[in-house]
Amino acid sequence: MxxxxxxxxxxxxxxxxxxxxxxxxxxxxxxxxxxxxxxxxxxxxxxxxxxxxxxxxxxxxxxxxxxxxxxxxxxxxxxxxxxxxxxxxxxxxxxxxxxxxxxxxxxxxxxxxxxxxxxxxxxxxxxxxxxxxxxxxxxxxxxxxxxxxxxxxxxxxxxxxxxxxxxAALKLDVPQSFYYLLVGLTLVSLLIAYLGLILDRRFCRKKLILLLPVSFVVMAHISLLLLTVMDVSGQFDDHNARMHSFIASISVPIVEYISGLVTWLGSALILWMPLVLCAVYFLWCRRYKKLLIMSACLAGMEATLWLMKWGIDKPRPADFDGLDQFSFPSGHTTQATFVWLLVTLYLVAAKRGIVKFSAYSCAMMIALMVALSRLVLEAHWFGDVLAGLLLGSIWFSAAVAAERVYFNEKILKPRIS
Known part of the structure; x- marks a missing residue:
C-alpha cells in the first residue's frame, strides 16, 4: 500500500x-x-x-x-x-x-x-x-x-x-568506493575534532593556553613548506596522478553534480555571508577586538593564499575553465577551512563536551568535502587541496592564539601575590 x-x-x-x-x-x-x-x-x-x-x-x-x-x-x-x-x-x-x-x-x-x-x-x-x-x-x-x-x-x-x-541512488549506479570515501572523511573529521579538543583541554588546565595553537602553526608551516617544495620540484607528481585516477573512477554524473553544489561552501560568495553576520554582531555588541582579529586573520589568509598562487604559478589540471589558472594552493579549500572553523570558534566558545565536538566535526567535514569537490571537478590536484587544508588551518590557529592573548590576560599574566 x-x-x-x-x-x-x-x-x-x-x-x-x-x-x-x-x-x-x-x-x-x-x-x-x-x-x-x-x-x-x-x-x-x-x-x-x-x-x-x-x-x-x-x-x-x-x-x-x-x-x-x-x-x-x-x-x-x-x-x-x-x-x-x-x-x-x-x-x-x-x-x-x-x-x-x-x-x-x-x-x-x-x-x-x-x-x-x-x-x-x-x-x-x-x-x-x-x-x-x-x-x-x-x-x-x-x-x-x-x-x-x-x-x-x-x-x-x-x-x-x-x-x-x-x-538519486535508486536510479543511478554510484561506485561503492565513493561511500567508503565518505565514511573515511567522516572518521577523519571526528578524529581531528576529538584529538584537538582533548589536547587543548589538557593544556588549558595547565595554564598553557597558547601551546596547542602556536605549536600547530609551527608544525603546519613546516609541513606546508615541505609539501610546497615537493610539489614544485615534481616529487609529488606520482601522488597527484594516483589520486587523480582514483577520483576519476568515482566521478559519475551524480557525484559531479553534488560536488558542484558542495564546492560553493568554499566560494567567496557564500563565505562572505557568515563573515558579514559575525562582523555585524561584533559591532552590535561592541566587541571591536574580536572584529579586528577576524579581519586581520582574514586579510592575512587571503594575502598568503594569493602570494603563493601567483608566486608558484602552477597550472591547473587540463581543460579547467575558471576565473584564474593558478592551482597551488586550492583557494576554495583554504577559505572553507579557515572560515567554517572560525565561525565554529565563535559559536561554541563558551560550550563544552559534545556540543564543541559536534560543531568542530561538522566544520572539519565541510572543509574536507570542499577539498574532495575540487578534486572531483578537476579544478585542483591532490597536493593543492592538502596545501589549502594546511594554510586555512594555520590562519585559524593564529586567530585562536590572538583571541587568547587578548581575552585571557588573567591566565597569561597571573597575579603576583
Whole structure:
C-alpha cells in the first residue's frame, strides 16, 4: 500500500512538478512552527519529499532553497509568538496540557543560551519550542535571526539531502568506493575534532593556553613548506596522478553534480555571508577586538593564499575553465577551512563536551568535502587541496592564539601575590 501511494504521488508530481517546491517549504514551515511541530513527523516527511526530488523531479539546489525558506519563516514566527506572549504561552494549547514540552526547551536554552537556537534544530523533542523559548527569554531579535539564518542552511541539508541522495541512488549506479570515501572523511573529521579538543583541554588546565595553537602553526608551516617544495620540484607528481585516477573512477554524473553544489561552501560568495553576520554582531555588541582579529586573520589568509598562487604559478589540471589558472594552493579549500572553523570558534566558545565536538566535526567535514569537490571537478590536484587544508588551518590557529592573548590576560599574566 505504501509503495502504491508513493507511486501515485510521484506520478501526480511528475505532471505537476511546480508544486513540489512549495510543498517542501510548507513541510519545513509546519515542522518548525511552535507546538505544531510536535504533531508532524517532520523528519520522515522531509525525507520522503527529498526522495521524490532526487528521483528526478527537482534539482537539489532549489529543493534546499525551498526548505531553507520554509524553516526560516517557521522559526521566525515561533520566535515572535514567544516574544509577544512571554509567560502567557504556558496557558495556550498544547502547553497547557503538556507543560513538560516547554520546560525541556527552557532548560536547554538556559544551558546553551543563544547557541540552543542552532543546536535545537537537530534535536527532535525540543525543536518546535526553542525559537518560542528564545522569544520568551527576551533574546535579542538581531542575534536570534543571525543564528537562525546561519543554522537553517545546514539544517536544510541534513533533513532533505539524505532523501535526495536516496532517490538519486535508486536510479543511478554510484561506485561503492565513493561511500567508503565518505565514511573515511567522516572518521577523519571526528578524529581531528576529538584529538584537538582533548589536547587543548589538557593544556588549558595547565595554564598553557597558547601551546596547542602556536605549536600547530609551527608544525603546519613546516609541513606546508615541505609539501610546497615537493610539489614544485615534481616529487609529488606520482601522488597527484594516483589520486587523480582514483577520483576519476568515482566521478559519475551524480557525484559531479553534488560536488558542484558542495564546492560553493568554499566560494567567496557564500563565505562572505557568515563573515558579514559575525562582523555585524561584533559591532552590535561592541566587541571591536574580536572584529579586528577576524579581519586581520582574514586579510592575512587571503594575502598568503594569493602570494603563493601567483608566486608558484602552477597550472591547473587540463581543460579547467575558471576565473584564474593558478592551482597551488586550492583557494576554495583554504577559505572553507579557515572560515567554517572560525565561525565554529565563535559559536561554541563558551560550550563544552559534545556540543564543541559536534560543531568542530561538522566544520572539519565541510572543509574536507570542499577539498574532495575540487578534486572531483578537476579544478585542483591532490597536493593543492592538502596545501589549502594546511594554510586555512594555520590562519585559524593564529586567530585562536590572538583571541587568547587578548581575552585571557588573567591566565597569561597571573597575579603576583
Amino acid at each position: 505504501e509503495s502504491d501511494s508513493f507511486v501515485a504521488v510521484h506520478e501526480w508530481l511528475h505532471h505537476h512538478g511546480y508544486w513540489l517546491g512549495p510543498i517542501i517549504a510548507l513541510a519545513a514551515f509546519v515542522e518548525s512552527l511552535v507546538a505544531i511541530g510536535f504533531l508532524i513527523p517532520g523528519v520522515a516527511l522531509l525525507f520522503a519529499l527529498g526522495v521524490l526530488a532526487g528521483s528526478g523531479l527537482m534539482e537539489p539546489l532549489p529543493m534546499l532553497a525551498w526548505a531553507f525558506v520554509g524553516a526560516a519563516l517557521g522559526d521566525g514566527i515561533s520566535f515572535q509568538v514567544g516574544h509577544h506572549l512571554h509567560g502567557r504561552i504556558r496557558n495556550c494549547w498544547p502547553f497547557s496540557t503538556h507543560p513538560g514540552w516547554l520546560e525541556k526547551g527552557e532548560r536547554f536554552f538556559e544551558r546553551y543560551g543563544g547557541l540552543s537556537v542552532a543546536l535545537g534544530r537537530f534535536i527532535g523533542p525540543i525543536r518546535p519550542v526553542i525559537p518560542a523559548v528564545a522569544g520568551m527569554m527576551d533574546m535579542s531579535p538581531l542575534r536570534f535571526y543571525i543564528i537562525n539564518l546561519l543554522s537553517t542552511a545546514p539544517w536544510a541539508v541534513a533533513y532533505t539531502m539524505p532523501g535526495y541522495l536516496t532517490g
